[in-house]
Amino acid sequence: MTLRSPIRTCIGCRKKREKSSLIRFAFTLDGGIQLDRRQRLPGRGAYVCPDVACLEKAWGKKAFARALKIAPSRQKHLDQDSLERLKVEMASLLPGDKDRCKEGELDEQT
């Protein structure tokens, strides 16, 4: 398989990258944002670099609301709690997370 992945723009830093190297977020029916690990959830998707900084940047400028076309009346879930939850979930997908886990284990041993 040599299929090239389509190009998407990170809504945080506006860099263009291959879709497969970005993390997709989808808008759920209850008005929240969900991390779409398999990039297969129905509906609109928003793409962010695999970098928590880009997620925060996108959140800060309400890029999710724009990218996912979320009406103002349904943006109640775009709050700090949701951001923290998504940050944790995203961090768990990133390679660097393993190092953080090791640090945690070391802390327990000492």
Ligand SMILES: [Zn+2]
């Ligand atoms: Zn980015």
